Amino acid sequence: MPNIADPILIVLLLTNFFILGTANLRASIRAVAVQGVLLSLLPLQVESHPTVRLFLLMGATMAIKGFVIPALLLKALRDVHIRHEVEPYLGFVPSLLLCAVSTALALLYSDRLPLAVGDRGTMYVPAALATVFAGFLVLTTRRKAISQVTGYLVLENGIYVFGLLLYQAMAVEIGVLLDLLVGIFVMGIVLNHIQREFSSLDTERLSRLREDR
Amino acid sequence: MILALIVVPLIGALVAFLAPNDRARPWVVAFAAAVHTTIVAVVIATGESRAWSDWLRLDALGRLVLIVVSLLFLACAVYCIGYLRIRAERPNRVFCTSLLMFAATTTIVVLAQHLTIMWVAMEGTTLATALLLYFNQNRRSLEATWKYLMIGSVGIALALLGTLFLAYAAIIGLGEPVLLFSVLVRRAPALSAPWLRAAFVFLFVGYGTKMGLAPMHTWKPDAYGEAPGVVGALLAGGLTSCAFLALLRSFAIVNAAGQGEFARHLLIAAGLVSMGTAAALMVGQRDFKRLLAYSSVEHMGILVLGIGIGGLATFGALLHIINNALTKAVLFLAAGNIHRAFNSKRIEDVTGAIRRLPVSGSLFLAGFFAITGSPPFGPFVSELMILIGAVNAHRYVVAGTYLVLLVVVFIGMGQTVLAVVQGNPPEDDSGYRESLLKTLPIAASLAIVVMLGVWIPAPLARMLREAAQLLGV
Numbered sequence: 001m002p003n004i005a006d007p008i009l010i011v012l013l014l015t016n017f018f019i020l021g022t023a024n025l026r027a028s029i030r031a032v033a034v035q036g037v038l039l040s041l042l043p044l045q046v047e048s049h050p051t052v053r054l055f056l057l058m059g060a061t062m063a064i065k066g067f068v069i070p071a072l073l074l075k076a077l078r079d080v081h082i083r084h085e086v087e088p089y090l091g092f093v094p095s096l097l098l099c100a101v102s103t104a105l106a107l108l109y110s111d112r113l114p115l116a117v118g119d120r121g122t123m124y125v126p127a128a129l130a131t132v133f134a135g136f137l138v139l140t141t142r143r144k145a146i147s148q149v150t151g152y153l154v155l156e157n158g159i160y161v162f163g164l165l166l167y168q169a170m171a172v173e174i175g176v177l178l179d180l181l182v183g184i185f186v187m188g189i190v191l192n193h194i195q196r197e198f199s200s201l202d203t204e205r206l207s208r209l210r211e212d213r
Numbered sequence: 214m215i216l217a218l219i220v221v222p223l224i225g226a227l228v229a230f231l232a233p234n235d236r237a238r239p240w241v242v243a244f245a246a247a248v249h250t251t252i253v254a255v256v257i258a259t260g261e262s263r264a265w266s267d268w269l270r271l272d273a274l275g276r277l278v279l280i281v282v283s284l285l286f287l288a289c290a291v292y293c294i295g296y297l298r299i300r301a302e303r304p305n306r307v308f309c310t311s312l313l314m315f316a317a318t319t320t321i322v323v324l325a326q327h328l329t330i331m332w333v334a335m336e337g338t339t340l341a342t343a344l345l346l347y348f349n350q351n352r353r354s355l356e357a358t359w360k361y362l363m364i365g366s367v368g369i370a371l372a373l374l375g376t377l378f379l380a381y382a383a384i385i386g387l388g389e390p391v392l393l394f395s396v397l398v399r400r401a402p403a404l405s406a407p408w409l410r411a412a413f414v415f416l417f418v419g420y421g422t423k424m425g426l427a428p429m430h431t432w433k434p435d436a437y438g439e440a441p442g443v444v445g446a447l448l449a450g451g452l453t454s455c456a457f458l459a460l461l462r463s464f465a466i467v468n469a470a471g472q473g474e475f476a477r478h479l480l481i482a483a484g485l486v487s488m489g490t491a492a493a494l495m496v497g498q499r500d501f502k503r504l505l506a507y508s509s510v511e512h513m514g515i516l517v518l519g520i521g522i523g524g525l526a527t528f529g530a531l532l533h534i535i536n537n538a539l540t541k542a543v544l545f546l547a548a549g550n551i552h553r554a555f556n557s558k559r560i561e562d563v564t565g566a567i568r569r570l571p572v573s574g575s576l577f578l579a580g581f582f583a584i585t586g587s588p589p590f591g592p593f594v595s596e597l598m599i600l601i602g603a604v605n606a607h608r609y610v611v612a613g614t615y616l617v618l619l620v621v622v623f624i625g626m627g628q629t630v631l632a633v634v635q636g637n638p639p640e641d642d643s644g645y646r647e648s649l650l651k652t653l654p655i656a657a658s659l660a661i662v663v664m665l666g667v668w669i670p671a672p673l674a675r676m677l678r679e680a681a682q683l684l685g686v
Binding site: 112113114115116132136139145148152155156158159162163165166168169171174175 | 329332333359363366367370373374377378380381384385390392405407408411
């Protein structure tokens, strides 16, 4: 079987940059959806025999990460009538630079880590580390609740990539099922309430509980 | 029998969810809590350890935290009967169900020998507490819940990554992705060291976020400030103890692999930073529930500091799990009563708590002396053990900083607490009266804290020794 993993992982890394660089919230959600679809193809590479588990996993990943959650986020975006700009705390250029530096560091660092025989010379580890960091960057530098959720999704995607190295230990399933259920489902509920209570999804306005001394 | 520890709260949660009546539900919670504590007593007396499979087993570390969680939950459940009676205007179906789900998931964390199960259960506690935090359903509690969920989810995600790294270290070293705690400890030297170290960093940041170590503590003041006092007690005593247990298990593996020195430096640094951050934010704090949140940050720092120092300080830290949890129950539950009686948690509005609430006010004051390490209370003993441990290990700078920070916290916390309890209460009476159900659990917790200050029962001492052994001390 040809190596499809590395091209996919490289595209994944590029979408990280896109998500950090775009000013349009809708576009960044779409990019997260693209990441979800890309990830759903990766199990093909780790599992050489077509098993039920493989197809279930691929289907579930594609459905949840690629369609359901992005659709929920887009719906939230539509319902709340907020402006579609991202409004970062940190400018686009510095965050892109940080992402580039961290991707390079991830490549260098994972070169020094010992790998199991089958994983040598693949992109899994650097792509996972760089994606986790990109997600963390989005999470911490963006103002809107929805952008923060996209950041969390990117972070989760990075963990998913690493989970593929532990395919036999069911690590991917744990990542998909739980993180999804928890991170998004619950956040979605809370988002819902934020919308009702604040009629805006700007976490900046969630500032009543600051230290006021 | 051990499996019943999980099943009982789950059944209770189902019953509470189906119960049609808001007045009956708190009794279901209290009954399930009492059964839970009884089973814990039986299990520990008989020394039973294995439950159903190797994935759930009660070892010495687990026993220690299980006692804490169960006693704390019992105290909080009894308190809840009285508390929910005065909050009768709020529907409590979700609250009571979440309380029991919290008990079930924390029990699973304690029993879990498989690190993935532990992680999943940790995730469950996050969910259950989010619903508890949102009890008041106003803007402020919403903001607190959002922050808690966001920061908590990131923490839990990083902990998962750390767990996966650990599994990968096992693949390289042992040829298979083992995640069973006992196996990992036994075969730790074979694990791949670079992956193990990376795993520990992520596990530390992840579970440290759940503990509320600085600088990952920012959710804590909001969550503890806005949640009902009883939820604060469960978080500060129960959830954080479970997260600490997860961290202890990670440390045990790293230590067994001969990488303990690296982990210890990290723990000592994080401990002192947490204590320092808490001390700085406690001085002049005008909101007494947020004050308790920073006190929790401080004591999480003390716990990891003790483990980082090692030796006698390890015993101190393990003992401090119990002392901290029960003293936090005293403080948070008493603070909840004071909050209700004054309809405020700011010291501008709250003075003379001892006059208006003689019992809760006195217990709050006693809790303050206990948590700041005054004799004859339990925390004095455990904090002293950590200090002696530091001196024994020739870490004089650490010991000195630790002492200074304890003094700063004593003064800073004392200012606010004394302002709350002393003086005359304001004219307007809120009509709040003390009741046995809302003070007895506090007094009982304090009684145990006093007992641990003067006498440590032999079975408990043995349990501490066995737990320290698991940590390689």
